[in-house]
Ligand SMILES: Nc1ncnc2c1ncn2[C@@H]1O[C@H](COP(=O)(O)OP(=O)(O)OP(=O)(O)O)[C@@H](O)[C@H]1O
């Protein structure tokens with residue numbers, strides 16, 4: 068292999084995935100495995116969000132709500148009816164898809180920018196109220212507990228690998244969507260809406276499609292999350308998870324794949340390991356985010372582009 | 388006849404941009420539309436292509452009433468248009484710009500790749516295939532905009548002032564391409580240009596629009612001898628001096 072063929076990004080991805088795949092057998096600290104699972108889940112939430120916001124240009128702020136709906140539906144069904152959690156997770160995804168597409172997606176077609184943001188935020192904001200009003204099923208403010216696990220006798224290692232596979236599968240789906248005709252339609256609509264439409268792009272259809280995809284995938288992720296944790300409560304819908312997920316997107320690079328995953332690495336692991344700093348944790352994290360955005364407004368993906376251009380220059384100077 | 392507008396009017400508040408415009412375009416011809424600034428030429432295109440709907444009147448394309456259809460539906464039926472202010476998808480490569488047209492306008496599935504390659508070849512754009520659309524000069528931008536339209540497989544191509552801002556050599560080259568599209572593909576072309584000379588040169592028939600109304604239609608030599616047209620154009624000449 069020549070020096071010019073060397074693609075450090077591919078190698079970094081392979082090494083990263085290899086490390087994740089081997090971690091439980093190499094070291095296997097159950098606490099760190101738990102953090103990894105949180106990382107898988109939040110990376111998916113943020114990546115789906117990024118698909119909707121960064122790629123489709125739809126300013127949805129309700130994605131944690133889509134996540135919670137999937138989680139609650141799945142948890143309630145599994146707990147109340149004793150159905151297989153796998154089926155419940157799927158139904159949770161469908162439930163999230165139907166409600167989000169109906170109550171946010173369709174109205175959003177008639178709205179633009181900031182108004183979609185408000186609408187989706189209101190949608191997510193009504194959920195805690197609905198939850199307290201339906202206390203008998205949802206557990207209200209106390210939350211839903213003793214949600215059955217995916218299967219009897221599941222261990223941390225099982226959960227780790229299940230969520231890792233979920234992570235890989237959903238990221239692959241997102242990648243495929245970005246590179247499908249739907250992804251092309253969004254870039255076209257963002258670049259020049261009128262021209263895209265006169266070339267046959269059906270804006271409404273593509274927007275509804277992406278709402279359906281994103282809410283389904285986010286809902287499913289919510290399902291896996293609650294069956295792993297065993298409980299869910301309205302605090303999921305509090306401001307902190309919301310801000311952290313937004314920060315993952317911002318830090319990774321909005322509209323860049325897999326930016327949100329990189330953002331999630333920093334936020335999830337940063338958030339855990341900065342616990343040592345106590346109350347200063349969020350402040351330190353905030354400072355880190357500010358620093359990255361200040362130097363690289365395009366987030367970590369822009370930082371990677373920058374390294375790339377450096378390497379490119381090195382190569383050309385070596386060649387001459 | 389491929390396109391017909393019947394008493395099409397369009398008002399923006401108090402401004403009557405189009406007043407009872409009747410126009411018929413025959414299959415296979417190059418049909419020119421001229422008129423001074425603000426005559427309503429672009430509005431006519433916008434109304435035909437579904438960007439706006441007309442205030443009244445009817446538009447028929449290949450025997451179908453398209454008056455109330457959305458822009459994307461009209462494209463699916465085989466009509467594509469360019470814009471006066473050049474539009475491309477700047478963050479996409481030239482190839483992907485055409486891919487938008489071929490994917491969404493073309494409905495061709497497996498033939499997609501072939502259609503794009505052919506269109507690039509036909510317009511001599513193959514060497515720009517991987518260039519980013521934002522890095523192109525004005526002439527190439529206009530070609531790419533037109534190529535994306537052709538990639539939809541349209542039977543009627545509408546060009547809104549494609550020559551504006553081009554040098555004399557570029558104008559001639561561009562008109563050559565338009566003739567080639569018309570001759571080679573048999574695509575009917577509707578072209579707006581407010582400089583009469585270039586339009587007379589390329590059109591089979593032409594129409595003059597003034598203050599939203601049609602003042603003259605016919606073969607180029609008839610049209611430029613029409614006293615009303617001479618008046619409008621002389622008037623404009625005096626204004627601009
Ligand atoms: N979206 C709009 N809203 C309000 N008025 C408009 C709009 N589009 C066009 N007009 C008005 O309609 C009239 C016709 O405009 P139009 O752009 O069709 O003219 P044109 O013949 O294309 O002129 P030009 O040669 O400058 O391109 C003008 O008075 C213009 O101000």
Ligand SMILES: [Mg+2]
Nearest residue numbers: 428429430471
């Ligand atoms: Mg115009």
